[in-house]
Amino acid sequence: MLAHDGHAQALWTAAGDATRGGRGVRPHLVHAAYRAFGGTDVRAATHVADAVELLHAAFVVHDDVIDGDDVRRGRPNVAGTFTARARSAGADGGAAHGYGRAAAILAGDLALVAATRAFATAPAPTRVVTALLDLLDETVALSAAGELADVRLALRVDRPTVGDALQVAELKTAAYSFALPLRAGALLAGADADVVAALDRAGRLVGVAFQLHDDLLGVFGDEHVTGKSAIGDLREGKVTALIAHARTTDSWPVVAAALGDPALTAERALAARVALVRCGSRAFVEDLAAQHLEAAREVARDAGLPDDVLAALLALVVDDPRVAA
Template structure:
């Protein structure tokens, strides 16, 4: 169980008003999803808020928990979109309700549909809960208006990024498209939202809000670039993912964009998007991605975005600069060290 927070009354209230055991199970699944992560987004918001001189911990706590509920929303819906039934090695909302349906005697297709239905509804309820938390944070009307504008922008960008991420799997993409998707799908809600919300709550100057947005955008892109490299080159122990999944899916990442422009692409392309790709063939694909220079190109680009994020952090006032710089190092630290990305 997580430490007490404003999420506990929300879930307790929802469970007390549940209509039947299935409704209760849905809310329990949402709660499990919401409390199972590292909560780095709420922690980021609170640390930046304090560094900027914010003192209303209760108000900031409500918004921090809302940010975690937004994350819960996107994770649940992303699993539905990707057809995944596991999260952190355990059944996610879709997988849990699919298994319940099978146990009740439903055929596989019907059980899967029930699981996806639960996932869609759970994500919707988490989103409504996030908005409720913001509405209850007690901020002044002008601050509340700015928070809602920020959330509206982030939701629009996240939806556009998710749609584009699926679309480029059949249309293809250039590097600009891939970076836009990273900014919309990863940077917007994971980094820009918590840091800019903290600044709005602390009533910071406009240039501070802008610099935090730029730092968040750049660190998010760097994170996604390195994450895509990990999806191909890292071991399952490091990522918790199937090391063949990205290659088998033919996921359209910056790594593949760079690879397609090299002379090794003709040799590499038969291994990309092959559902039956073997470990040996994946090893050959990794060798070609390295020999082609595609891997080094992605590393260099991630390094550029990391340095840009740090430059934006350096422009922030006092403690905020130190907090955001430390956060960037923490967010990218393990990935950057593993890949040799320099500051």
């Protein structure tokens, strides 16, 4: 009965609208790994790919709540949608915002439960379903730890290092967006434990490289190509490997003056970008991303992973049009 409740339907619709329009990275990797290791049941692979996307939806909606964002990909997210509805109904700003946050938390909860159910009902032998559920448990725990660590970095009570930023990238992004779908596809196809472990290592390495590139785009990217602000990360005070490296250089005072300033102007952001280039932080992160990609290639070669899997994985970074821009 609950599925037909108006409030529940509204939450599902808003969550679906807010997460639509991505590149389909996770389903692509599930199918690529499944095919590479001999899987032939497209229906089963699609079921697991959908489960991974439901988990992604839950993480995205909750992440926006944590970050206080009302917009994703240029349009209102769940919180933004329900906040606007509350205002239209006559609620004042604070109450409307609280309603929007509550709706986003609840929508994320619905998606997380749906993801768990989808993993549990995968059309596969019991031992495979158990392995998928173990993978889900592990991934949710890692991602939660990464999310909290990311928030901790923004408190500015510590002196975060490049290593700290890389760990957040691995836990928050790489583990669930890259390693999880690869491992899930391989498990579904019946791959050996050693192969699944190698996919985990390769996925995390490429995922970190992807995040490093994304961090660069958040400061140096063309907004018309990337679809994300080139000032937003600086305004929010986001602590990435780029920023952590800059902290160790003589250019830090210029970067620090721009970091976390909600009133940051385009001119001052430009000065921070110039400083990040001059002190070598941009080149350092570009080289770090390249090192992670090469390490992923080595893992794949040593483990004898199929070329198709590695190609599908590397293409997400190497062939990303946003990166080329």
